Amino acid sequence: MSKRAQRVVLVAGMAVAAMFVAGGIGLFKAVGTGDGNGTGGSAQAASDQAARAAAAAAQPLVPGAPLAQQIQSLQLRLKAFPKDQRSWADLGLAYVQQARVTADPAFYPKAQGVLQRSLRLQPTGNLDADTGMAALAAARHDFSGALSWGQKGEVVDPGNANIHAITGDALVELGRYPEAFGEFQKAVDLKPDLATYSRGSYALELQGDGADARRAMELALSAAASAADQAWADNQLGELAFNRGDVAGARRSYLLATRTDPTFVPPFAGLAKVEAAEGKITDAIRDYASVVQRYPLPEYVIALHDLYQVDGQASQAARELGLLRVEEQLFRSNGVDMDLEIAQYNADHGLDLADGLAAAQAEWGRRQAINVADALAWELYANGRAAEALPYANRALALGTRNALFFFHRGMIEGALGQTPAARADLRTALSINPSFSVLWSKTAADTLAALGGKA
Numbered sequence: 001m002s003k004r005a006q007r008v009v010l011v012a013g014m015a016v017a018a019m020f021v022a023g024g025i026g027l028f029k030a031v032g033t034g035d036g037n038g039t040g041g042s043a044q045a046a047s048d049q050a051a052r053a054a055a056a057a058a059q060p061l062v063p064g065a066p067l068a069q070q071i072q073s074l075q076l077r078l079k080a081f082p083k084d085q086r087s088w089a090d091l092g093l094a095y096v097q098q099a100r101v102t103a104d105p106a107f108y109p110k111a112q113g114v115l116q117r118s119l120r121l122q123p124t125g126n127l128d129a130d131t132g133m134a135a136l137a138a139a140r141h142d143f144s145g146a147l148s149w150g151q152k153g154e155v156v157d158p159g160n161a162n163i164h165a166i167t168g169d170a171l172v173e174l175g176r177y178p179e180a181f182g183e184f185q186k187a188v189d190l191k192p193d194l195a196t197y198s199r200g201s202y203a204l205e206l207q208g209d210g211a212d213a214r215r216a217m218e219l220a221l222s223a224a225a226s227a228a229d230q231a232w233a234d235n236q237l238g239e240l241a242f243n244r245g246d247v248a249g250a251r252r253s254y255l256l257a258t259r260t261d262p263t264f265v266p267p268f269a270g271l272a273k274v275e276a277a278e279g280k281i282t283d284a285i286r287d288y289a290s291v292v293q294r295y296p297l298p299e300y301v302i303a304l305h306d307l308y309q310v311d312g313q314a315s316q317a318a319r320e321l322g323l324l325r326v327e328e329q330l331f332r333s334n335g336v337d338m339d340l341e342i343a344q345y346n347a348d349h350g351l352d353l354a355d356g357l358a359a360a361q362a363e364w365g366r367r368q369a370i371n372v373a374d375a376l377a378w379e380l381y382a383n384g385r386a387a388e389a390l391p392y393a394n395r396a397l398a399l400g401t402r403n404a405l406f407f408f409h410r411g412m413i414e415g416a417l418g419q420t421p422a423a424r425a426d427l428r429t430a431l432s433i434n435p436s437f438s439v440l441w442s443k444t445a446a447d448t449l450a451a452l453g454g455k456a
Helices: 044-058 065-080 085-102 107-121 127-139 143-156 161-173 177-190 194-206 210-222 227-243 247-260 266-277 281-294 298-310 314-333 339-349 353-366 370-382 386-396 404-416 420-433 442-451
Strands: none
Touching: 065 085, 085 107, 085 127, 107 127, 127 143, 127 161, 143 161, 161 177, 161 194, 177 194, 194 210, 194 227, 210 227, 227 247, 227 266, 247 266, 266 281, 266 298, 281 298, 298 314, 339 353, 339 370, 353 370, 370 386, 370 404, 386 404, 404 420, 404 442, 420 442
16 A cells, blocks of 8 residues: 555545525625526426435435335335336435445445436436436535536526535535525525525534524524434534534533434534543543444544544554554545545644645645635645745635634644744634634644743
8 A cells, every 4th residue: 555545534425514594694795695586497296306315415314224225125116117217316316325324435336337327318307317426426525526417407407406505515615605605595595494504504604603603503403304304403503512612512412413313423423522622531532432333434533543642542543543544445446535634634643744735735726615725734834834834724714714723723834934923813713712622733722822922
């Protein structure tokens, strides 16, 4: 295995979890609202089918029997009706979902195969397959491809809210925010529901409006139609609370989610994150280990690795690192682009910094999203190129996002450049947003601020 192939990465998946709000909340600061006058361009039956498929693609699912039963049912149907292009498309989307809920990207090639079969049967006007291909491309971090497929779907049915939402997801990941927010506005105008309200929440969060982001997610929760949806929305409320430093509020929301649907794993990881923030490292390690055993999402494996590292358990940290290396190979072999994750992990852990920088630069060449700008800034800083890093750190905060990690990165870069007042201000801001923003870096932020003569 090459050095680069040994790098550890986060799981692929829809990077945009959710975004938007109709009615009393002003959705966007940067762009105007949409006109809400979409018109249907296909038969109602096809529109309804695609709406269900797109909504499923946009929302996380819980591992369990219903999805497996759905796949088995579709497989049986296709044995009897092999020319049913809609069922082929549904099966493809189900495979994308299965990859996400099991953290097993081996389902992606299966999804691609059956979606392509649907398209061979109906090359044009196939909204179901267009939706599935958009979801698959996004899961593999091919956001340009996701945008292309989403736009094809919009041509088929411009009045379908969910295809606008999926197109908006891709535009966000490409850093084309005014266009993305316009797509989300169309989506929420057409169909205010869990999927569109939650996108509104994310869009508002990106622009630094935490209060309205929370209100939007509460609307999403009120629109939840099942226990699984309620648990997902409560988990998102927990994430919003944690990101703004409200650890107690985060715990409440995570606990609600675990009680509503105990099969949904992310809120259990949220509770472990809360324990780490409270300094309960032993408890956090125990609970992250339980999460990883149930659902080995690389994001959670990395969190457990970092806790072992902070706790001085080198052999246990090395074990998790080995698991991550295997997972990275698996994702790459199934068509997932991991350049951004390589850059983030390498910079945080001081590993193969030249490889990490090359990965960040490659990703920036494909898309100019704020999280990519932050990753490139941090890699340049780690490679001793702080002067080059600063413009990207500024770009990462250009939307007004209240992200403690972004402010920490910029503060460290400014400190390296001798810009002491600016460094103090940014480090202070990071700690004021969330004093426990990172197991690896919160203490560094506080120590550096003190060394620069500042107070949290």
